[in-house]
Amino acid sequence: MDERIRRHAEVLVDQCAAVERGDMVRVNAPAVAEDLVVAVYERLGEIGARPTLAWRNSRASRAFDRAMDPEDYTRSDHTLAMLEETDAYIGINGARNLAETSDVSPENMTAARRENKDLQEALKETRWVGTQYPAPGDAQKAGMSTEAYEDFVYRAVDRDWDAQREFQAQMVEILDDASEVRIVSGEETDLTMSVDGMIAENDADDNNMPGGEAFTAPVPDSVEGTVRFDKPRMWRGEEILDARLTFEDGEVVEYSARQKEDALEEILNTDDGARRIGELGIGMNRGIDRFTYNMLFDEKMGDTVHLALGSAYDENVGEDREQNDSAIHVDMITDMSEDSFIEVDGEIVQRDGTFIFEDGFEE
Template identity: 65%
Template sequence: MDERVRRHAEILVEFSAEVERGDMVQIHAPKEAEDLVVALYEQLGEVGARPTTHWRLGPASRAYSLAMDAEDYVTKEHALAEMEETDVVFLIIGGGNPYETTDVPPSKSQAAGRANKPILEERLDKRWVITTHPTAAGAQEAEMSTAAYETLVYDAMDKDWQAQYEHQAQMVEILDDAEEVRIVSGEETDLTMSVAGMRGANDYGKQNMPAGEAFTSPVPDSVEGTVRFDKPLLRQGNEIVDAYLEFEGGEVVDFEAAKNEDVLEGILDTDEGARRLGELGIGMNRDIDRFTYNMLFDEKMGDTVHLAVGAAIEECVPGGMEFNDSAVHVDMIVDMSEDSYIEVDGDVVQRDGAFRFEE
């Protein structure tokens, strides 16, 4: 086994999830990530934890979705009961055909998301980590050789996370004290939002691996303006290209996409909260320097901002503040490397990807 796989598992168990003796652990993974699952079992055995594995099979999910009626989707009570008894969840992505569910109607994906919401909410109360296992399929999506893609993945994860935390803490402090944030990029993105009273958060490897962002949740009804997401998004096996959203009073009032606009519409129609922003994230991991079609990586990339329609992030919303509730949380990316800036309370804190504290 590649020693980098063992190191990956060690980081996940010891640093990210801080697994303890007796912890009940769920691992959700594609078959292509078998080596990482084996390495995780080795690490978990040394700790004395108790793991179970759920293999994620794209063709099986597709077959089930196509056979189901949308109105028959209900919460899987046995899955909810298992999650209630779980301490730690590892979610591994990578491998397989990312377009496997392209022909699943958006109405069924929406119904599945609503039915799964109680399980998702329960999982978010656990120690959970989402990560990537590099595969030939992932390399193909990134238009890289398999060896080069593996190097990108492992370099982005095996790093000095304390130093990364301190670097990002500078942006988190700015967000913590902020009243209003403005995002400007090119001719079509000019978006303002209030973050007054919200908390900034530092993603340094405890829930995402790789990590590398500062983020917060906007005040739901405060978002105004337009945004063009110039990086594509893979959702439900479909590539959404050049998505454009217009906000008034915090809600999406107009939208378009150059490709798969119906999928974007399906996301926005999931529920009332899906037409509001739940997250503003600022990518700060400089070891991720290219787009790969893997949102876990791409949203952390330096010189980017991502905005998520749907559910807000609990740690960012103090008690007494309005929480945007939704069954979805869908991130979309704006390239901030050229003709762009982030303004906080009238002061530019990033221009063309460079932060003022980096100057």
């Protein structure tokens, strides 16, 4: 077995999920990721944990969702019961066909997301981590050979995570003490938001592998201005290009896209909370140096920021602060490498992708 796969498994089990002897561990993965599942199981056995395995099948999911009446979706209580007895959860992504569910109706997909909300809440009570196996479908979508994509994935994953956490902590400290953040990029993005009383977090080797961002939540009704997301966003197999959103009092009042505007509209119409921002994230993983149509990596890419339409994470919401609530959390990315800056309480803290605490920063 490729030693990089064993190292990936060790990072997931030992660092991200912090599995201990006797833990009840749920592993959820597609069949294409079998090698990583085997390595994870081997490490769990060395520790003395008690794993169960759920194989995901996107073709089966497509068949089910196409056959369902939207009104027949109900909470999966047996899955909820399993999660309530789970100590640690390791979710592995990987695809043979990333567009497998693209012909499932929006009504069914929205209904499924709403009924899964309790499952997502239960998952948060475990020590959970999500990761990526370098599968052929993901490599193809990234426009890379399978071998090149493997190198890319492991370069992003196999890092000195203590050093990465320390690097990101500098931006977390800035955000945690902040009242207002302004994001400017080119002539089309100028957005301000209050983060007063919100809590900034450091995503290194915790719930996402790879990690690589500092993130917080805006006060829901504080977002003002316009943002252009110049990186594509995949939604149910469709590519949204050049999405533009204008906010007033925290809510999207105008929107457009050069391609698949109807998909953007579907996102915004999920529920009331889908028209507000639940997360501001700043990408800081310099091991991720290209866009690959995979949000697990793309949102962590250095020289980017991302905003999520929809729900805010519990850990970002301060005491006595309102939390944006939605059935979705849809990240969208803006390039900050040129003609851009991030301003915190009137001080520029990043210009053209270089942070104030890095060599080469020019105010």
